Amino acid sequence: MLELKNVSKSYKKNKVVVLDNINYKFQYKTFYCINGKSGAGKSTLIQLLGLLISPNDGTIKIDGKDVSKLSSNEKARIRNKTIGFVFQSYYLNPLMKAYENVMLPTYTDNSLTNEERKDKAMRLLQNLGLKNREKHYPKELSGGEQQRVAIARALVNNPDIILADEPSGSLDPDNEDNILRILKKQAKRGKCVIVVSHSENVPKYADVVLKIESHKLVEVKK
Amino acid sequence: MKNLFEISLKNELRKKSTIINIILVSLVFIFVFFLNSYLKTSVNHLENDILDARFILELTITGTTDPKYKWETRDDVNKLKEDLLKIDHVTYIANSYAYWTSNISDDLKVTGLDGTVEYYAANNKSLPEIVYGTNFPDEDGDYMVCPENFYPSAKLYSEERFIPSTKKINIKDFLNKKITIKYDSRGGTKHYTRDFTIVGFYKNNPTHIDESTCYIPDESFKRMAEEEYIDDIDPVSGIHNIEIQTILILKIDDVKNLDYVKSELDKRGVSYSKIYDIVYSIFENTEKNVNRYTKILLVVLFIILLVIFKIKFEEDIKSYKLLSYLGYTKKEIITVNCFSILIQFVLATIVSIIILLLILPLTNLVFDYYPFILDKWRFIPDYNSIVILAIVMLLCIIMCVSYSVYRLKADFDENNNI
Numbered sequence: 001m002l003e004l005k006n007v008s009k010s011y012k013k014n015k016v017v018v019l020d021n022i023n024y025k026f027q028y029k030t031f032y033c034i035n036g037k038s039g040a041g042k043s044t045l046i047q048l049l050g051l052l053i054s055p056n057d058g059t060i061k062i063d064g065k066d067v068s069k070l071s072s073n074e075k076a077r078i079r080n081k082t083i084g085f086v087f088q089s090y091y092l093n094p095l096m097k098a099y100e101n102v103m104l105p106t107y108t109d110n111s112l113t114n115e116e117r118k119d120k121a122m123r124l125l126q127n128l129g130l131k132n133r134e135k136h137y138p139k140e141l142s143g144g145e146q147q148r149v150a151i152a153r154a155l156v157n158n159p160d161i162i163l164a165d166e167p168s169g170s171l172d173p174d175n176e177d178n179i180l181r182i183l184k185k186q187a188k189r190g191k192c193v194i195v196v197s198h199s200e201n202v203p204k205y206a207d208v209v210l211k212i213e214s215h216k217l218v219e220v221k222k
Numbered sequence: 223m224k225n226l227f228e229i230s231l232k233n234e235l236r237k238k239s240t241i242i243n244i245i246l247v248s249l250v251f252i253f254v255f256f257l258n259s260y261l262k263t264s265v266n267h268l269e270n271d272i273l274d275a276r277f278i279l280e281l282t283i284t285g286t287t288d289p290k291y292k293w294e295t296r297d298d299v300n301k302l303k304e305d306l307l308k309i310d311h312v313t314y315i316a317n318s319y320a321y322w323t324s325n326i327s328d329d330l331k332v333t334g335l336d337g338t339v340e341y342y343a344a345n346n347k348s349l350p351e352i353v354y355g356t357n358f359p360d361e362d363g364d365y366m367v368c369p370e371n372f373y374p375s376a377k378l379y380s381e382e383r384f385i386p387s388t389k390k391i392n393i394k395d396f397l398n399k400k401i402t403i404k405y406d407s408r409g410g411t412k413h414y415t416r417d418f419t420i421v422g423f424y425k426n427n428p429t430h431i432d433e434s435t436c437y438i439p440d441e442s443f444k445r446m447a448e449e450e451y452i453d454d455i456d457p458v459s460g461i462h463n464i465e466i467q468t469i470l471i472l473k474i475d476d477v478k479n480l481d482y483v484k485s486e487l488d489k490r491g492v493s494y495s496k497i498y499d500i501v502y503s504i505f506e507n508t509e510k511n512v513n514r515y516t517k518i519l520l521v522v523l524f525i526i527l528l529v530i531f532k533i534k535f536e537e538d539i540k541s542y543k544l545l546s547y548l549g550y551t552k553k554e555i556i557t558v559n560c561f562s563i564l565i566q567f568v569l570a571t572i573v574s575i576i577i578l579l580l581i582l583p584l585t586n587l588v589f590d591y592y593p594f595i596l597d598k599w600r601f602i603p604d605y606n607s608i609v610i611l612a613i614v615m616l617l618c619i620i621m622c623v624s625y626s627v628y629r630l631k632a633d634f635d636e637n638n639n640i
């Protein structure tokens with residue numbers, strides 16, 4: 001359970017309030033879709049949930065534990081173990097092959113051997129339909145394939161929470177469906193999947209649709 | 223740790239810019255190395271050039287190993303002198319004391335020089351060619367013959383190696399003027415002053431040491447030497463130690479005969495030296511200048527290296543941000559960054575060593591083939607150059623690492639502390 005309690009966020013630079021006193025509980029085994037106009041604060045919310053930035057006010061709890069006041073090292077570890085990120089721009093390391101990109105989050109776990117890491121990455125890529133593509137560099141893959149590599153990387157440490165910021169923003173409808181189906185499957189398996197998007201396709205897959213409006217997070221009736 | 227190193231290694235080995243970076247950095251390294259070697263060799267050459275120009279015609283006899291020349295009494299020294307004069311191309315041998323300093327009489331002080339002069343003993347036969355005035359009117363009197371480029375100053379031996387033309391003095395003003403020599407006995411028991419009248423000026427080569435070398439008659443010289451060493455008479459044998467203290471200055475007619483004369487001296491077991499200590503300060507000055515230019519150049523090279531690594535850092539920061547998203551801690555990311563800097567430096571070092579190993583024999587081959595490009599100039603990878611290179615590298619690594627750590631920390635704080 002991922003919980004926001006009285007969370008407010010404004011940036012020092014422009015002093016504009018982006019999110020104002022947000023209260024919400026995200027549950028496991030649920031696919032959330034968050035809508036909102038451009039500049040509404042969707043990415044800000046994702047970064048708060050992903051512990052990449054800290055709120056000015058309020059607390060963020062994961063499974064009841066307040067994580068917003070932890071040190072940057074402890075936050076990094078939580079990010080590594082319990083949160084998987086998917087971005088619109090895939091954010092793959094162009095110098096690493098697909099499976100090496102997927103392996104990246106596993107290096108912080110010293111109990112694994114490199115063989116085990118590689119195995120894991122290969123299996124995940126194959127499950128996501130990237131058989132025979134494992135040893136390609138990102139630039140040799142299509143957009144949809146790259147995004148699936150990024151999803152594999154988000155899943156490799158088996159996190160409880162998956163945060164996706166416009167994951168299908170630069171994909172054609174077929175690839176978008178493919179990505180959303182994969183994410184939906186993860187939600188069904190018990191993960192908390194939060195997808196930020198202004199695409200009309202996403203709410204079809206979502207269990208809960210939310211919207212950021214006037215700095216507040218509100219539920220939208222489906 | 224091993225995993226982090228692997229990440230850096232993969233990144234660095236696969237990046238195109240790594241090759242460019244490594245080439246740039248190794249060029250800088252090679253440049254530093256060559257620069258230092260060049261400066262070292264040129265200082266050495268300067269040293270030799272000055273010594274050659276100035277002293278090649280003079281050797282200082284400092285002793286003998288041949289038992290034939292006992293070097294104990296005046297007769298011993300005279301016998302040695304006679305024998306050495308028989309060597310071809312030896313034109314003149316004089317006794318000399320560098321210790322005597324003199325004061326120019328007050329009416330000549332206008333020259334602003336301190337009046338330090340070195341004295342050789344001579345007679346009318348052995349005097350060099352007189353160009354103005356006369357030789358000694360009396361070989362037993364207190365007369366003096368000075369060089370035409372007279373420059374009575376101790377500075378001649380240090381910073382003012384080459385006399386500025388504006389400072390040349392008019393020798394006509396000195397003719398028939400008196401120079402007072404003050405000297406004490408070695409034991410300090412007696413004090414003497416003696417006035418010498420300048421009667422003539424001899425032709426001297428401006429590149430020789432002669433600008434402050436004056437000749438006084440043999441007999442005057444002996445008298446002064448005996449007075450100076452009056453405390454040194456051996457109480458048992460009664461032998462005057464003076465000749466043992468005497469330095470013999472040997473002159474050679476031409477530079478190209480120097481090696482021949484040296485070999486003849488070696489045959490006779492006579493040891494000799496060039497007067498290094500006198501010109502030592504000149505090298506010091508030159509080296510100081512050289513060091514200043516090196517420092518400026520090193521700073522410039524440092525800046526170039528830092529710019530290279532700043533560009534690299536800006537390129538890398540994206541992948542560091544990604545690592546942060548994926549849950550790497552600040553410390554782990556800094557470690558990855560340090561590894562990647564180290565990898566580049568190590569690779570650059572290896573590349574520079576390989577290039578140097580290829581280039582050095584080649585350049586030396588060129589210099590051997592075209593010696594007129596740079597006479598005798600060779601790259602000798604000396605200890606000093608290697609140490610300087612190592613220091614430069616170390617400083618670079620430290621600066622690059624501290625810069626990137628500073629930047630990464632600042633970045634993290636910005637993200638986390640609103």
Ligand SMILES: Nc1ncnc2c1ncn2[C@@H]1O[C@H](COP(=O)(O)OP(=O)(O)O)[C@@H](O)[C@H]1O
Nearest residue numbers: 011013014018037038039040041042043044045
């Ligand atoms: N790092 C930042 N510094 C200052 N202002 C920011 C920063 N990130 C976002 N903002 C501002 O916060 C508001 C919300 O941005 P964002 O969360 O990216 O919106 P969305 O993702 O919904 O388009 C925007 O007005 C944006 O200009």
Ligand SMILES: [Mg+2]
Nearest residue numbers: 042043044165
């Ligand atoms: Mg956004």
